[in-house]
Structure formats: structure tokens, C-alpha cells
Amino acid sequence: MLAEALFFSAVLFTIGVVGVLTRRNAIIVFMCVELMLNAVNLSFVAFSQVYGVAGQVFVFFVMTVAAAEAAVGLAIIIALFRHRQTVNLQNINLLKG
Amino acid sequence: MLPASFALLQEAAGVAHPLAGTAARWMWALPLLPLLGFVINGALSIVSAYHAGPADPGAHPHDAHPSVEERHEAHTGHDVTGGGAHGDDHHVVVRHRFAGLATIIGPGVMVLAFGLAVAIFAAMRGAGDAALHTPFVQRYFEWMPVGDLRIDAAFQLDQLSMVMILVITGVGMLIHLFSVGYMQDDPSYPRYFAYLNLFVAFMLVLVMGASYPVMFVGWEGVGLCSYLLIGFWYLDKANADAGKKAFIMNRIGDFGFLVAMFMLYANIGTLEFEGVRAQATALGPSVVTWICLFFFLGCTGKSAQIPLYTWLPDAMAGPTPVSALIHAATMVTAGVYLIARSNFLFSLSPVASLTVVVIGALTAIFAASIGLKQWDIKKVLAYSTVSQLGYMFIGVGSGAYVSGVFHLVTHAFFKALLFLGSGSVIFAMHRAYHATHSAEDAQDMRNMGGLRRYMPWTFWLMLAATLAIAGFPPFAGFFSKDAILGTVFLRARESTLADAHWLGIPGNIILYACYVLGLAAAFMTAVYMTRMLIYTFLGPNRSGERERDFLGEAPWIMTGPLLVLGVLSVAGGWLNLPESIPIGRVGLLEHWLDPVVGESTLRITHGAAVEASSTIEYSLIGAAVLIALAGIVVAWVMLRPERLVPKREARQEEGFERVLANKYYVDEIYDDAVVQPTVGVSRNLLWEGIDQGLIDNVMVKYIGTGVPRLFGWLGSQLQSGQVGTYAWVLVVGVLFVLGAFTIR
Numbered sequence: 001m002l003a004e005a006l007f008f009s010a011v012l013f014t015i016g017v018v019g020v021l022t023r024r025n026a027i028i029v030f031m032c033v034e035l036m037l038n039a040v041n042l043s044f045v046a047f048s049q050v051y052g053v054a055g056q057v058f059v060f061f062v063m064t065v066a067a068a069e070a071a072v073g074l075a076i077i078i079a080l081f082r083h084r085q086t087v088n089l090q091n092i093n094l095l096k097g
Numbered sequence: 098m099l100p101a102s103f104a105l106l107q108e109a110a111g112v113a114h115p116l117a118g119t120a121a122r123w124m125w126a127l128p129l130l131p132l133l134g135f136v137i138n139g140a141l142s143i144v145s146a147y148h149a150g151p152a153d154p155g156a157h158p159h160d161a162h163p164s165v166e167e168r169h170e171a172h173t174g175h176d177v178t179g180g181g182a183h184g185d186d187h188h189v190v191v192r193h194r195f196a197g198l199a200t201i202i203g204p205g206v207m208v209l210a211f212g213l214a215v216a217i218f219a220a221m222r223g224a225g226d227a228a229l230h231t232p233f234v235q236r237y238f239e240w241m242p243v244g245d246l247r248i249d250a251a252f253q254l255d256q257l258s259m260v261m262i263l264v265i266t267g268v269g270m271l272i273h274l275f276s277v278g279y280m281q282d283d284p285s286y287p288r289y290f291a292y293l294n295l296f297v298a299f300m301l302v303l304v305m306g307a308s309y310p311v312m313f314v315g316w317e318g319v320g321l322c323s324y325l326l327i328g329f330w331y332l333d334k335a336n337a338d339a340g341k342k343a344f345i346m347n348r349i350g351d352f353g354f355l356v357a358m359f360m361l362y363a364n365i366g367t368l369e370f371e372g373v374r375a376q377a378t379a380l381g382p383s384v385v386t387w388i389c390l391f392f393f394l395g396c397t398g399k400s401a402q403i404p405l406y407t408w409l410p411d412a413m414a415g416p417t418p419v420s421a422l423i424h425a426a427t428m429v430t431a432g433v434y435l436i437a438r439s440n441f442l443f444s445l446s447p448v449a450s451l452t453v454v455v456i457g458a459l460t461a462i463f464a465a466s467i468g469l470k471q472w473d474i475k476k477v478l479a480y481s482t483v484s485q486l487g488y489m490f491i492g493v494g495s496g497a498y499v500s501g502v503f504h505l506v507t508h509a510f511f512k513a514l515l516f517l518g519s520g521s522v523i524f525a526m527h528r529a530y531h532a533t534h535s536a537e538d539a540q541d542m543r544n545m546g547g548l549r550r551y552m553p554w555t556f557w558l559m560l561a562a563t564l565a566i567a568g569f570p571p572f573a574g575f576f577s578k579d580a581i582l583g584t585v586f587l588r589a590r591e592s593t594l595a596d597a598h599w600l601g602i603p604g605n606i607i608l609y610a611c612y613v614l615g616l617a618a619a620f621m622t623a624v625y626m627t628r629m630l631i632y633t634f635l636g637p638n639r640s641g642e643r644e645r646d647f648l649g650e651a652p653w654i655m656t657g658p659l660l661v662l663g664v665l666s667v668a669g670g671w672l673n674l675p676e677s678i679p680i681g682r683v684g685l686l687e688h689w690l691d692p693v694v695g696e697s698t699l700r701i702t703h704g705a706a707v708e709a710s711s712t713i714e715y716s717l718i719g720a721a722v723l724i725a726l727a728g729i730v731v732a733w734v735m736l737r738p739e740r741l742v743p744k745r746e747a748r749q750e751e752g753f754e755r756v757l758a759n760k761y762y763v764d765e766i767y768d769d770a771v772v773q774p775t776v777g778v779s780r781n782l783l784w785e786g787i788d789q790g791l792i793d794n795v796m797v798k799y800i801g802t803g804v805p806r807l808f809g810w811l812g813s814q815l816q817s818g819q820v821g822t823y824a825w826v827l828v829v830g831v832l833f834v835l836g837a838f839t840i841r
Contacts, residue, residue, distance in 0.1 A: 021824055094818060095823075096816055096817060
């Protein structure tokens with residue numbers, strides 16, 4: 001049971017990573033980050049079946065942080081869109097030296 | 098404050114030297130007195146420079162609207178030798194406002210120093226010869242404690258340094274007094290005495306140092322003062338250049354001195370005279386030779402020997418009393434003193450000693466021949482000094498340390514007299530030309546003539562000095578020169594030098610050759626000195642109609658010291674009479690210096706005093722006297738002062754005379770062979786090639802600015818601003834770290 005859950009978690013995490021690396025739409029990248037967070041949540045829940053409830057407590061923390069992060073992240077994306085009329089990351093290079 | 102701590106140091110060292118309780122304990126005051134004079138006079142000079150008064154350079158209320166004549170004088174008043182008694186030609190002479198104070202302090206400290214020197218001398222005489230086999234050393238503080246090397250600031254008093262101290266303070270005092278008159282109208286009067294005092298202080302450090310490094314301090318210090326005083330009238334570029342020339346040529350010699358010190362330390366680990374003396378025999382023969390040769394390189398610079406002599410004639414650009422004190426009587430004899438002081442080294446190396454003799458003999462004859470055709474009165478004396486220094490080196494080189502030092506002393510007397518006498522003549526000539534606004538050369542003998550009528554005292558004193566330097570009996574130079582030539586002849590007969598080979602030539606042949614060269618130089622000396630006397634003082638006067646009225650004897654403050662030096666020049670020979678001429682106590686100086694140089698002299702003569710048969714001795718003396726007489730007679734018969742014309746009408750010399758008048762073109766040869774290549778290499782390679790080309794362009798402009806810019810460009814390319822790129826870098830980094838942990 002644990003092995004299947006961890007395998008599934010790893011698949012989810014990898015999909016998230018690949019999504020972050022390859023997609024250009026900021027909202028999709030953002031969703032991929034959420035996917036990675038939830039992959040980790042799945043691992044925590046699976047481990048808590050074996051090692052005790054501490055994992056489940058962590059999951060609640062992660063969900064709280066993810067909710068806050070979603071609020072802030074979406075706000076940034078909206079502000080960015082208002083400014084640039086686009087959410088395509090290739091057109092956004094404010095950090096260029 | 099100082100004396101108490103000195104006394105404590107002495108007691109702590111447990112020194113029980115016979116001189117410990119006598120006046121010799123004050124010997125530290127000898128250099129300090131002139132140093133004090135330097136500080137005060139220097140302060141006066143600085144103060145007057147900041148509050149410009151009427152007598153200061155740079156403030157010329159009277160010269161605001163110079164007349165035509167004054168302008169003419171200002172532009173042409175100086176020839177290239179920078180002669181004349183005054184730096185810049187003030188039309189209205191105003192004495193420096195601190196002149197009175199400087200007059201009291203400058204010569205005053207010298208009188209005190211000489212008094213102290215006499216007191217110390219009396220103490221040494223009182224202690225007795227037997228008690229003074231070791232020098233009296235005073236240690237003041239640890240100067241350079243570096244690893245195994247420990248150099249103390251220490252002075253040493255022994256018979257040799259005592260002789261030098263008496264000459265320096267005695268002759269120095271007389272020259273200071275003379276300067277009061279000679280420099281009276283100079284706008285930089287206190288500065289002059291400041292430098293002169295400083296010179297005496299350093300010269301005393303040179304002769305009193307107990308180790309080579311302390312001596313080297315004085316050695317460099319007198320070089321500095323020489324530079325400052327040659328370029329004393331620095332507004333004239335020729336004078337400043339002459340100062341630089343002297344300084345730079347002395348640096349070449351100082352390199353030798355330094356290398357010799359390094360070799361001494363590397364081989365025996367001490368630099369104190371007594372330590373070196375004790376361990377000198379432990380040195381290998383080739384090491385000793387090299388050390389001696391490097392020391393002698395230092396001597397050739399400081400004492401103006403071939404090949405480094407050319408700075409001394411140029412040094413005549415300084416005030417004439419400076420030429421007398423520094424470039425005749427004291428500083429230039431430092432090399433002779435160095436060899437006499439290092440007798441324990443030189444006596445171990447016949448090859449180095451022969452080198453000294455050969456260089457000395459060559460210099461003696463070479464400079465004497467140049468002196469034959471010089472017209473500048475000071476140039477004649479300058480080449481004469483070079484020549485006489487050559488004699489001294491013949492003496493100390495052939496192991497006749499006493500004769501060398503003896504000639505040093507008598508030469509200090511008569512050459513100081515000659516220079517001061519010429520200074521007196523130049524003073525009178527300059528005054529006359531100044532009064533008539535003439536721009537003629539006050540130092541050229543063609544402009545003189547017949548001065549005997551106008552300055553009889555100077556004439557008779559100069560005559561005495563001329564006879565002394567020509568080696569005419571019984572004047573001082575006769576005894577000292579005869580002692581040197583006689584010793585060389587005896588050394589050629591039997592000594593370690595005669596047994597040695599120099600560049601494959603047997604030593605005795607070299608010594609005989611040097612004896613002949615010495616005799617020839619003596620002949621030339623008699624000729625050129627008589628020539629100088631005839632052209633300056635005899636025959637018709639050529640200075641000009643109007644100037645004649647202004648010619649006259651210098652003030653007594655100048656003639657007085659001349660008189661004292663005149664007496665010394667006549668009687669100086671009695672310091673060291675040879676046994677063959679017992680007209681007084683025989684061999685005083687020889688006996689006096691025996692504790693210092695006796696052992697080394699015996700080493701050179703195979704451990705036995707070489708006694709010459711009286712026939713040889715008298716024929717040697719006879720030859721010397723005949724040579725001197727012949728020179729005087731030849732000059733008297735051949736030279737016709739009536740035929741001379743003033744400098745502005747004179748024709749160029751022809752043939753060999755022109756070569757002599759141009760000093761064998763040595764300056765030109767040095768210029769082409771050394772100076773111009775050096776300047777060329779410095780300009781084209783070092784300056785334009787390395788400094789401007791390599792460093793400024795390649796290093797700074799290309800590498801210095803290009804390389805940082807390249808790295809900056811590379812770094813900026815990483816910052817694309819694309820979030821995706823940063824994410825890739827992050828993921829690759831995480832995978833790398835995880836991979837590293839997993840694999841481990």
C-alpha cells in the first residue's frame with residue numbers, strides 16, 4: 001500500500017516539475033507548483049500510516065501555506081497581467097541583468 | 098641626559114679601558130656639536146625663507162627694475178663651471194639678517210669640537226702608548242639586531258681615528274672661519290653653514306664608527322652634504338648637474354662598499370672592526386681579495402680614482418671653501434682612511450693591494466697630465482687633488498699605511514691652503530669684476546696675472562703650499578711624498594706584494610713601474626703647480642684696466658686661516674721625519690699609528706722591518722728632490738706669462754694640448770659609452786617600451802580593463818530574466834546535490 005502511494009506521489013511530483021519547467025503560461029506554472037505541493041502531501045499521508053500522525057499534522061500546515069501562497073501568487077499574476085497585458089513568462093524578464 | 102646613560106652602558110659592559118675616565122668619554126660630543134650647529138643654522142635658514150627679508154633670494158626690491166648692465170650681468174655672469182663668490186649677482190649687497198648669529202654658531206661649534214679633539218688627544222698622549230693597544234669603544238644602543246647580526250651604534254677611538262679627527266676638526270675649523278669672509282654677502286649664508294656643519298658631523302661619524310655599517314652612515318652622509326654643497330648655488334643648472342653627477346658616481350662606489358660588507362658578514366658574521374681584525378686570517382685568500390676589491394670600488398667613487406674620478410673636477414662648481422674642506426682635505430680622503438682602517442684585510446691580499454697601487458699610480462699620472470693644461474684655477478687644483486689621492490692610494494696599497502695617512506694629513510694642510518688661497522684670489526677677482534659690472538670669468542688664470550702686487554700675503558702663502566705639493570724640501574709634501582715613493586721602491590725589493598702576480602705580471606715589476614709613474618707624476622705636479630703660480634701671481638696683469646683698481650687682499654678673517662695652514666704646510670713634515678733625515682724627532686706618526694697598522698705592515702714585509710741601506714735611501718730622496726726641482730725649473734723656463742692673453746682673446750689649443758685641455762675627452766667618452774646608452778635604454782625601452790607600452794597599454798588598458806569587462810559580460814549573459822531558466826538551474830542543482838548524496 002505504502003509503495004503504491006509513494007509511487008503515485010513521485011509521479012505527481014515529476015509531472016509538477018516538468019510542468020514548471022516546460023509551460024509558459026504563468027497560471028499553469030502556478031498550478032504545477034500546487035501539484036508538487038500536493039504530491040508531497042500525499043507522501044506525508046502515506047507515511048503517517050506507518051510512522052504515526054505527525055505526517056497528517058504536516059499536511060495541514062502545508063495546506064495552510066499553500067492557500068496563503070495561492071492568494072499571494074494569484075494576486076501577483078493579476079497585477080502582472082494588468083501591467084503587461086500578458087501572463088506568458090517568456091515575455092516577462094524583469095530580472096534580466 | 099645622554100652622558101649619564103652612556104656612562105651606565107660603559108659600566109654595564111665592564112669596560113676598563115685606560116681612556117674610560119678621561120676626556121675621551123666625551124667623544125660622542127664630537128659629531129654632536131657640528132650636528133647642533135646644523136640644526137640651529139638650518140632653523141635660521143628655514144625661518145628666513147618663510148619671512149623673506151631684503152637679503153633673501155626671491156625678494157629683490159632693488160632688482161625690480163634692473164638696468165641694462167644688471168640684466169646683462171644676470172644673464173652672462175656665470176660660466177659653466179659656475180664660478181664666482183656669489184650665487185646670484187645682487188647689485189646692492191645686503192647681508193643676511195641672521196648672518197651674525199650664523200657666524201657665531203657655524204664656526205663656533207667647530208672651535209668647540211676642535212678644542213674637545215685636542216683634549217682627547219692630550220688624554221691619549223697622557224694614557225701612554227703601552228696602554229692603548231686596543232681601541233676605546235663606546236656603545237650607545239643596539240642599532241640593528243637582526244637574527245645573528247647585531248650592529249651597535251658605537252664609536253671607536255684609536256690612534257688612526259684620532260689623527261683623522263684632528264685633521265677634520267682642525268682644518269675644518271680654519272675653513273669655517275675662512276668661509277665667514279668668503280660667503281659674507283651670500284643670500285643663503287645660514288644654509289651654507291648648516292650644510293658645512295652637517296658635513297663635519299657626518300665626517301666625524303665616518304672616522305669614529307666602530308663598525309663598517311656605522312662608518313657607512315658617515316660615508317653616505319658626507320656624500321649627501323657634498324651633493325648639497327656642490328649644488329649650493331642651485332639656480333644655475335650646471336651646478337645642480339655637477340651635484341647630481343657627484344652623487345650618482347658615488348652610488349656606484351657605494352654599491353661596492355655594500356657588497357663588501359655583505360661578503361664580510363656572510364663569511365665571518367661580524368662587521369665590527371675589532372671582530373673582523375680578529376677573524377680576518379680565517380678568511381680564504383680569494384674571499385679576502387674580493388672583499389678588498391669591492392671595498393676599493395667604494396674608494397674609487399668616494400676618493401675620485403680611475404674610473405670614477407670625473408665627478409671631482411665638476412664638484413668645483415661649489416663654493417671654494419667647500420672644495421677645500423670636502424673635495425680636498427677630508428671627504429675625498431675617506432677612501433684612503435677606509436683602506437688604512439681595513440689594513441688587516443688588505444694586507445692579507447697582495448692582489449687587491451697591487452690593484453690599489455696600480456689604480457693609484459695610473460690616477461696620479463693621468464690626473465697630473467690633465468692638470469698641465471687647465472685654465473680654471475680651481476680645475477688645476479681639482480686634478481691635482483685627484484693626482485695626490487692617487488699617491489695616497491699608492492701608499493696604502495703598498496702596505497705603507499703610515500705614509501698614506503701621512504700624505505693625507507700633509508695634503509689636507511697644503512691643498513686646503515691652495516684652495517683657500519685660490520678662493521681668496523677668486524674673491525678678489527670677483528669683487529673687481531663685480532665693481533665694474535664685467536662678465537669676465539673670475540676663475541680663469543688667463544684673466545689673472547701679476548696678482549702678487551695686489552695680494553702679497555696670498556702670494557707668499559700660495560708659494561709655500563706650491564713648494565709643499567711639489568715636494569720641495571723641507572716643506573710638508575716633500576716628506577710625505579718621499580715616504581710613499583721610497584716605500585714603494587722598498588716593497589718592490591721585498592714584500593708579499595713583490596712575490597705575488599697581478600694579471601700574470603710579477604708584483605715587483607708592477608711596483609717598480611708604479612714607482613716610475615709616481616716620479617713622473619711628481620714631475621708633472623711640480624710643473625703644473627709652478628704654472629699655476631706663475632700665471633696667477635707673476636707677469637703682467639690681464640684682468641683689465643678698470644678692474645685693476647679694485648684688486649686687493651681679502652679681509653683678515655680669510656687671510657688668518659691661510660696663515661695657520663701656511664705654517665702647517667711648511668712644518669707638517671716634522672710629523673713623520675724619516676730616519677735618514679733626523680732634523681727632529683724621527684717617525685712620530687709611524688710610532689703613533691703602530692698599534693693600528695703595525696701588525697699588517699709586518700705581514701706585508703714578511704715579518705721584518707725592511708731596512709734600506711743609506712745609499713739607496715739617500716739616492717731615493719735625491720731623485721725625488723731632483724724631480725721636483727726639474728719640474729719647477731722646466732715650468733719657470735718654458736712658461737711665458739707675458740705672452741698670455743685674456744680668456745676672451747685666447748685661441749684654441751692645438752694637437753695634444755687640446756686633448757689635455759679637454760681632459761682626454763673622458764667625460765665625452767663616458768657620455769657616449771655610459772650616459773647616452775643608459776638614457777637611451779631608459780627612454781626607449783624602460784619608459785616608452787615597458788612603462789608606456791607594456792604597463793600603461795597592454796597591462797592597464799587591455800588586460801586591466803578588458804578582462805573584468807569580459808567576465809562581467811559572461812556573467813550578465815546568465816541573467817536572462819526568464820523564470821524558466823532559473824528554474825532549470827535550480828532543478829539541475831537539486832538533482833546534482835541529491836545525486837551526489839545518493840552515489841556517496
